[in-house]
Structure formats: C-alpha cells, structure tokens
Amino acid sequence: MHILITGGCGFVGSHLCRALKTRFPGYKITALDNLVRKGAELNVPLLQSMDIEIVQGDIRSREIFAKVNSFDVMIDAAAEPSVLAGTQGDHRYLIDNNFNGTLNCLDACTQNKARLIFISTSRVYPYASVNKLPFVEETTRYTFTPSAVEGYSEKGIAESFDTHGAKTFYGASKFASEVLIEEYRTALGLEAIINRCGIIAGPGQMGKVDQGVAVYWAAAHFWKKPLAYFGFNGSGKQVRDFLHIKDLAALIIRQIEDPYLFKDAYYQVGGGLRNTQSLLELTDICQRISQHKIPVGTRLENRSGDIRIYYSDNDLIEGRCGWKPTLGPEEILSDIFNWIHREEDKLRNVLI
Ligand SMILES: NC(=O)c1ccc[n+]([C@@H]2O[C@H](COP(=O)([O-])OP(=O)(O)OC[C@H]3O[C@@H](n4cnc5c(N)ncnc54)[C@H](O)[C@@H]3O)[C@@H](O)[C@H]2O)c1
Structure with a gap:
C-alpha cells in the first residue's frame, strides 16, 4: 500500500504522515508539498527520519504527479x-x-x-446563514438558542445545513472542490471520502494571525506578545469547536482501514459541542498554563466572513464508526505549550 499525502509537510499532512507510518510501518508514505507554508520546512527532517518520502512540488502542476510512484490512496x-x-x-x-x-x-x-480522502472545511456553510441562527450573549461566550432550521440543533451544524450562499473565497474554493469530487465519483468512478473539518489544532501547527488560532494564542502568551479580539464589538465571545489533530488522525486511520464503511459520503468532523471555546475562554486557558497575562486589545468591526458561533454536529460520523473526539481544549492547549517549550528556539522565528 502506498499513501500519498499532498500538503504532507504542513500541520495536518505531516501529522497524518507520521501517524500512518506508525500505524502501518510496512506502507510506503509520500509527502508532496511545495513548502509554501512558513515552518513546513521544519517537518522535513523528521519525516525523512521516519522513512517518509518527500517530493517537493506544486499540485497546481500536473507534471508533479509523474514524480510520484503509483499510489493507492491520496489524502x-x-x-x-x-x-x-x-x-x-x-x-x-x-x-x-x-x-x-x-x-x-x-x-x-x-x-x-x-481512493481519495479530502480534507474539507466547515467553511462550506455560508457565514450569513450561520450568523442568522438565534443566540444569547452570556458572560464569556455567545450561545445558540433553539430554532427549527434544517441541519441545526443544540448539537451544532449538521451535514444537511443549507450550503447556498457566500462562504468566503476559501470556503468556496473547498466547496467547489467537493462539487468536482462528486462529478469524478459519478462520471469516473472515483471513490472518495470528504471530511468537513472545523478548527483542527495541536502541536506542529505554524499558527499565525490569520490561521491556526490556538497556536497563535498560545505563542503570544508564551512570548508575551499582545493580542486583539477582532469583530463582534471586540467582545472575544465568538465560539468555535476545537479538534485535536490526534483525534483527526485516529479517524483517518479508520477510513484507511475500512474505506467501504465511509465511502461516497461527506461528514462533519469537528470538536463538537463539548470542545467549544470562546476567545475569552481560550485566553483564560492560556493564562493558566503559561502563567502570563498579556494585553488583549479590541477591534470592534467584523471582518468579512467572521462567524459568531460554529460547532459541528458529529452524529453522522459517530453513528457510522463510533468515532468521537477524545481530547478537549485543555489537552490541546497543554500539548501546544509543551511543544513550543520543547522547540522554542526553532519556533521563535516562525510563530512570532
Ligand atoms: N487547520 C485547520 O483548522 C483546518 C480546518 C479545516 C480544514 N483544513 C484543511 O486541511 C488541509 C491542511 O491544512 P493545514 O492546517 O495543515 O494547513 P498548512 O498550511 O499547515 O498545510 C498545508 C500544506 O500544503 C502545502 N501547500 C499549499 N499549497 C500547495 C500546493 N499548491 N502544492 C503543494 N503543496 C501545497 C503547504 O506548504 C503546507 O505545508 C487544508 O486542505 C485545509 O483546507 C484545515
């Protein structure tokens, strides 16, 4: 078995390379990556030390795939x-x-x-529709209140939530990819699993101001750099669910082992209600772990695409295979702080 992981030197990809090599030592694993993400290059020696092949190249070039031996699964x-x-x-x-x-x-x-396993995103759901769901403002967070909207319940947003409407260019690029996958399934017999992931977090993520909030928040606390709550009147009460990369890897291993259980469907894969945190609550965890209190400013205006509350209803995937997240926000943050502490010298130039 040969598994090709595109973006294999990035946060999700490199973790999956290592988790799969550990679980299936006899499989050939190849990471294809153009190393555009700052910090991705730090993963190369570790992957090579585990006998994972690195192909440096860009998936926008069709020719790059000729440099990869024939493969059985692509993530x-x-x-x-x-x-x-x-x-x-x-x-x-x-x-x-x-x-x-x-x-x-x-x-x-x-x-x-x-076969294909596609790492998609919760951003396929239009932000205006998600922001229209009723909510109340509590002391440290916004909370959804009941409403009879298809695909929404107190468990979160499910697969049947309406996807019509603007989703940001990022969300649209992933949704359009999903639509294309559907065509390849029907016309060309591609077997594919689509995982619509919410926020994935954990050690190894090269978090920055616009992506990878858990690591970005932890790094700012670690090195005592200022932060800001953006949007929603600077309240810091916007809520997301966090999924530990280890929990995602456990699911992908199941999907490799038993593809027919999952095939030809798309799934909500997120931290779920129990793993929700607001930014204010994230600050609290970071302060407790780091013992550092840093200034957090406020930017009142929403940015285009900002979402007040989002978390995944994982019922479909849980019903299919029993998978559910096992690690909560405290464990995610403490794993991130331990990693930053261990790799402080290497990460200083990447994370701040
Ligand atoms: N991190 C999250 O919270 C999250 C949530 C939902 C979905 N996803 C999806 O998971 C996947 C991985 O995200 P990540 O968090 O690991 O990001 P990342 O930036 O850490 O990893 C992506 C990797 O892809 C590489 N890359 C980018 N463009 C490339 C190209 N044209 N050719 C070859 N390599 C290229 C980058 O160098 C990087 O190493 C993405 O598809 C993303 O949309 C991530």
Whole structure:
C-alpha cells in the first residue's frame, strides 16, 4: 500500500504522515508539498527520519504527479487554509491553489485508480446563514438558542445545513472542490471520502494571525506578545469547536482501514459541542498554563466572513464508526505549550 499525502509537510499532512507510518510501518508514505507554508520546512527532517518520502512540488502542476510512484490512496491536505488569504489577500491565488490544485489531484487519483480522502472545511456553510441562527450573549461566550432550521440543533451544524450562499473565497474554493469530487465519483468512478473539518489544532501547527488560532494564542502568551479580539464589538465571545489533530488522525486511520464503511459520503468532523471555546475562554486557558497575562486589545468591526458561533454536529460520523473526539481544549492547549517549550528556539522565528 502506498499513501500519498499532498500538503504532507504542513500541520495536518505531516501529522497524518507520521501517524500512518506508525500505524502501518510496512506502507510506503509520500509527502508532496511545495513548502509554501512558513515552518513546513521544519517537518522535513523528521519525516525523512521516519522513512517518509518527500517530493517537493506544486499540485497546481500536473507534471508533479509523474514524480510520484503509483499510489493507492491520496489524502489531499494541500491548500491555502486561511480564510483571510482570500478576503484580504489575493483571491485568485487562493482559488487557483485550492481548486485547480484539487482538480489535478482528482486526475492523479483516477489515473492511479486510487481512493481519495479530502480534507474539507466547515467553511462550506455560508457565514450569513450561520450568523442568522438565534443566540444569547452570556458572560464569556455567545450561545445558540433553539430554532427549527434544517441541519441545526443544540448539537451544532449538521451535514444537511443549507450550503447556498457566500462562504468566503476559501470556503468556496473547498466547496467547489467537493462539487468536482462528486462529478469524478459519478462520471469516473472515483471513490472518495470528504471530511468537513472545523478548527483542527495541536502541536506542529505554524499558527499565525490569520490561521491556526490556538497556536497563535498560545505563542503570544508564551512570548508575551499582545493580542486583539477582532469583530463582534471586540467582545472575544465568538465560539468555535476545537479538534485535536490526534483525534483527526485516529479517524483517518479508520477510513484507511475500512474505506467501504465511509465511502461516497461527506461528514462533519469537528470538536463538537463539548470542545467549544470562546476567545475569552481560550485566553483564560492560556493564562493558566503559561502563567502570563498579556494585553488583549479590541477591534470592534467584523471582518468579512467572521462567524459568531460554529460547532459541528458529529452524529453522522459517530453513528457510522463510533468515532468521537477524545481530547478537549485543555489537552490541546497543554500539548501546544509543551511543544513550543520543547522547540522554542526553532519556533521563535516562525510563530512570532
Ligand atoms: N487547520 C485547520 O483548522 C483546518 C480546518 C479545516 C480544514 N483544513 C484543511 O486541511 C488541509 C491542511 O491544512 P493545514 O492546517 O495543515 O494547513 P498548512 O498550511 O499547515 O498545510 C498545508 C500544506 O500544503 C502545502 N501547500 C499549499 N499549497 C500547495 C500546493 N499548491 N502544492 C503543494 N503543496 C501545497 C503547504 O506548504 C503546507 O505545508 C487544508 O486542505 C485545509 O483546507 C484545515
């Protein structure tokens, strides 16, 4: 068995490379990455030390796949993962990278008769619809209140939530990739699993102001750098669910082991209600672990695409295979702080 992981030197990809090599030592694992993400290069020696092959290249080039031996499974984790990269940056780069890159991945899969596991995003759900859900403001967070909207319950947002509407260029690039996957399934017999992930976090994430909030928050506390609550009147009460990368890896291992249990469907894969945190609450955890209290400013205005509350209803995937997150926000943050502490010298130039 040969597993190709695009974006294999990034946060999700490199963790999956290592988790799969550990679980299946006899499998060949290849990481394909153009190392565009700052800090991704730090993962290369570790992956090589585990006998994981590195192919440096860009999935926007079809030719790059000729440099990879035939493979049986592809995990597509190569993307520009920042929402703000599209709304405040070069949206054409983001669309080209995430959509055209995936198009080449799909052709490579069909040529190799390989299965695909696509790491998609909760951003496929339109932010205006999510922000329209009723809520109350509590002391440290916003909380959803009941409403009869399809795909929404107190357990969170489910797969049946309406996907019509603007989702940010990032969300659109991933949703368009999902739509294309559907065509490849139907017309070309591609076997594919789509995991719509919420916030994934943990050690190894090269967090920055626009992506990777848990590491960004922890690093600011560790090195005593100022932070700011953006949007929602600077309240810091916006809520997300956090999924430990180890929990995602456990699910992907199940999907490799038993593909027919999961095939041809898409799943909500997030931390879920129990793993929700507001930014204020995240600050509290970071203060307790680091014993540092840093200034946190406020920016009152919302940025395009900001979401007040989001968390995944994982019922479908849990019902399919019994998977659910095992590690909560405290464990995620304490693993992140331990990693920063251990790798302080290497990470100083990347994380701040
Ligand atoms: N981190 C999250 O919270 C999160 C949540 C939902 C979905 N996802 C998805 O998970 C996947 C991985 O995200 P991540 O958090 O590991 O991000 P990351 O930036 O750490 O990893 C992505 C990797 O892909 C590489 N890459 C980017 N464009 C490439 C290209 N054209 N060719 C080859 N390599 C390329 C980068 O160098 C990087 O190493 C992405 O598809 C993202 O959309 C991430």
